[in-house]
Amino acid sequence: MIPQVLNGLIFASILFLVTAGLSIIFGILRIVNFAHGSFYALGIYITYTITRLTKNLILHLLSPFIAAIIVGFVGILFEIGLLRRIYGRGELFELLLTFGMIFVFMDIFRIGWGSMPISDPTVTFTLGTISIRGLIIPIYNIFLIVTAAIIALVLWFLIYKTKAGMIIRATSHDSEVTSALGVNVQRVYTLTFFLGSFLAGFAGGLMLPITGGWIGSDLEILVLALVVLVVGGMGSIKGALVASILIGITRAVGISLFPKIELAIIYLIMVIVLLIKPTGLFGGADIERH
Amino acid sequence: MLSRRDFLKLVGAGIATTVMGCAQQQAPTAPTPTPTPTPKTTPKPTKELKLAYVAYRTGPAAAFGEPGHQGIDLLVDWVNASGGIAGAKIKVIHEDEGKPAEVVEKFKRLCLDEKVDVIMGLASTANSMAAAPVAEENSTLFLSCQARIPYVTWNDPKDPSKGRMDWVFKTNNSAVSHAVQAAYLLAEFFPDAKVVAQVHPDYAWGYDNYEVFTAAIKKLKPDVEVLEPLYPKLFTPDYTPYITDLVNAKPDYIFTSLWGTDATRFIDQLIPYQLLKGAGGNTYLCGYWDFYIALGRDLPLYGHPQQGIQGHWAELDEISPEYERYIKEFKQRYDRWPQAGAVDAVSAFYTWKAAIEKAYEEKGEFPTNDEIRDAMENLGKVETFYGTGIMRKEDHRVLWPINTGLTAKHEWLPYTVKPKIHLEPSKQEPPALTKGTDWIATW
Missing domain, CATH: 3.40.50.2300 (Response regulator)
Structure with a gap:
């Protein structure tokens, strides 16, 4: 059972990073960014481009971070260049724009990296494995889980213990009052989008050695992230964390115990949670409520 | 503020649109406009054969489907450069695969609007099962060559006693x-x-x-x-x-x-x-x-x-010079080795080519698709640059020795x-x- 829990944590780490980004953007901008999965896939593709350039282990380990910064800036461009023009025009515009971007990104991936799937497990092979009480664990898997945990801590610190976080939370609570207090809300929106896109890109980069990337990985992760978002409670980072762990571990253990209903389990959890608590585990849309 | 219910509506709409969007992406494009009639003064145009190749070009299955498309392009370039099949040049129509309902629509369009002479490919078992009857109903040759479904040529996959279809062939191993x-x-x-x-x-x-x-x-x-x-x-x-x-x-x-x-x-x-x-x-x-x-x-x-995949380069003791040329040109053109899909495409293409040549030789002029079909099931042997397959008339399958x-x-x-x-x-x-x-x- 312990190995399956560890496997579940890998899946949970990635789900958390992606959903945290989605959740932050929703919490502040009140937008469900359907293009979020595309930022995840972009993270995979950019990381791949970096790892193909070098065999240096350190650079391979850093490449998701570098890719995530690039993806973050792409997110800024998206927010400033497109999204900003439709704020306040209603959800339909936001849905169409963010949704349409999925297909724009798909074509970008096709033109830039081709339609064949990509993968590069060099770093997993180079790092090798460790054996704990006869249990063999790839070191990269531990690296991935620890990195995601560090990001979760940094995120918590950033949002709850810094002035920037306070402004973010205030904007999330009431952007008009925050604006009246002299805060540049547009800048908060842009920074939020950077942060959200960064997290998606980072998650994608971390997954390159394990799953690789393909046109369509964007939609797959998006649907899962939406499930986590709903289960955890819209806009709640803590909810995203708990729901990711719940879904990640249940899936891994479920594969061992009930292999036939692997995918159904995830949706079953969603249905049960929503029946018992319709707002999700940590429901309420305000980012500061936790 | 967006309520949970509103959000769920949005998500529902979004997911529905995702599915529709994907479907639309793969949806059939408008039929090619009919070319303006050639003026009578120009020489009679050479016959053109239309070959449709349907296999995944996107998504995770592209790793299998795309090499099939690429292999067909390479083979058609070779054959067209040397005058075509029985004097007819080949035009290839490439189609992405998708889900069964989409593939059925594509097959209908290829048979009825494009009026293709042959359809090859399909990597998915479910798609092959859904699409084969469409080719059969429209009397269009379908050479199943990527999916390894053993019963694709049968009238009823569950009941072999109901016999095989007339227009469906399977050229790869199962x-x-x-x-x-x-x-x-x-x-x-x-x-x-x-x-x-x-x-x-x-x-x-x-x-x-x-x-x-x-x-x-x-x-x-x-x-x-x-x-x-x-x-x-x-x-x-x-x-x-x-x-x-x-x-x-x-x-x-x-x-x-x-x-x-x-x-x-x-x-x-x-x-x-x-x-x-x-x-x-x-x-x-x-x-x-x-x-x-x-x-x-x-x-x-x-x-x-x-x-073993029939005729795969890794399985052979000796690679014929033509096979070596195929492998090396493929590698040079596409920057990857020709894997299973590219090897499968060869089996279908050479079966079709051999049938046209046989029918042409018997008739003395370019055969109809009915005559090509008859010639195909009576081929006996299918010669390719990687070996010889046997056409089994009873179930329209080409069988290969395997290493x-x-x-x-x-x-x-x-x-x-x-x-x-x-x-x-x-x-x-x-x-x-x-x-x-x-x-x-x-x-």
């Missing part, structure tokens, strides 16, 4: 052949193996492989313990939960029918766990190493069993298979219109 090969490999090369695990994708192809392999190994090596199969969903990104089960079971032999990117991901994720021979363990993996190298990998583990064995290094190819066992069709494919398991029961 799931039965692959699973039987895996059993022969185990019996031949690993006589000491005690425990066997299986990992197959969770759909018809995976189930066929499990049933046939299990039946065959019980005949060939009854003392082996066959574990419950693992059935990951098709295109699962993360195999680690399944790998953990394998690591716990420590089998001597793993037979997997995972293909395309699934095969690559599974192998990539499995290697670090020190289970496989050559990577810290003692287990042999019988699978498609071909897909692994197709995505630009060096083969990390030699001595692992590779199932299958253990992976080894090669001087210019990514790997070869040595030592290997040679299996004639009668050893690895069931008789016409016979279920694989029924045939194995008679062993």
Whole structure:
């Protein structure tokens, strides 16, 4: 059972990073960014481009971070260049724009990296494995889980213990009052989008050695992230964390115990949670409520 | 503020639009406008043959489908450069695959609007089953050459007594052949193996492989313990939960029918766990190493069993000069080795070419598609640059001798298979219109 829990944590780490980004953007901008999965896939593709350039282990380990910064800036461009023009025009515009971007990104991936799937497990092979009480664990898997945990801590610190976080939370609570207090809300929106896109890109980069990337990985992760978002409670980072762990571990253990209903389990959890608590585990849309 | 209900509506709408969007992306495009009639003063145009190739070009299955498209382009370029087939140049229409309903629509359009002479390809079992009757209804040749579904030419996949279709042919080897090969490999090369695990994708192809392999190994090596199969969903990104089960079971032999990117991901994720021979363990993996190298990998583990795909370059003792040219031009043009899909495309293309040439020779002028169909089922032999297949008229299948064995290094190819066992069709494919398991029961 312990190995399956560890496997579940890998899946949970990635789900958390992606959903945290989605959740932050929703919490502040009140937008469900359907293009979020595309930022995840972009993270995979950019990381791949970096790892193909070098065999240096350190650079391979850093490449998701570098890719995530690039993806973050792409997110800024998206927010400033497109999204900003439709704020306040209603959800339909936001849905169409963010949704349409999925297909724009798909074509970008096709033109830039081709339609064949990509993968590069060099770093997993180079790092090798460790054996704990006869249990063999790839070191990269531990690296991935620890990195995601560090990001979760940094995120918590950033949002709850810094002035920037306070402004973010205030904007999330009431952007008009925050604006009246002299805060540049547009800048908060842009920074939020950077942060959200960064997290998606980072998650994608971390997954390159394990799953690789393909046109369509964007939609797959998006649907899962939406499930986590709903289960955890819209806009709640803590909810995203708990729901990711719940879904990640249940899936891994479920594969061992009930292999036939692997995918159904995830949706079953969603249905049960929503029946018992319709707002999700940590429901309420305000980012500061936790 | 967006309420939860509003959000759920949005999500619902979004997901629905996703599905529709994907469908639309794959939806049939408007039919090509009819060309303006050629003025009577110009010379009579040479006949043009329309070949439609349908296989995945996007998504995880593109690793299998796209090489098929590329292989066809290369072969058509060769043939067109040397004057075409019986003087007719070939025009290729490429189509992405998609889901069964989409493929059915594409087949209808190709048959009725494009009026193609032949359709080849299809990598998915479900798509092949859905689309084959469309070709049959419209009297259009369909050469199933990528999916390894043994009963695609049958009128009723569940009841072979209802006979075969007239316009559907199958030119590559089948799931039965692959699973039987895996059993022969185990019996031949690993006589000491005690425990066997299986990992197959969770759909018809995976189930066929499990049933046939299990039946065959019980005949060939009854003392082996066959574990419950693992059935990951098709295109699962993360195999680690399944790998953990394998690591716990420590089998001597793993037979997997995972293909395309699934095969690559599974192998990539499995290697670090020190289970496989050559990577810290003692287990042999019988699978498609071909897909692994197709995505630009060096083969990390030699001595692992590779199932035979008809005429695959890794299985042959000698590569003919024309085959060498195909492999090298393919590599140069597309920057990757021609893997299973590209080898499958050859089987369909040469079968079709041979049928047209035979019908042309018999008639003395360019044959109709009915005549090409008749010639095809009476071909007898199908000659390609990688060997000779036998056309079995009873069920419209081309059968191939297979070499299958253990992976080894090669001087210019990514790997070869040595030592290997040679299996004639009668050893690895069931008789016409016979279920694989029924045939194995008679062993």
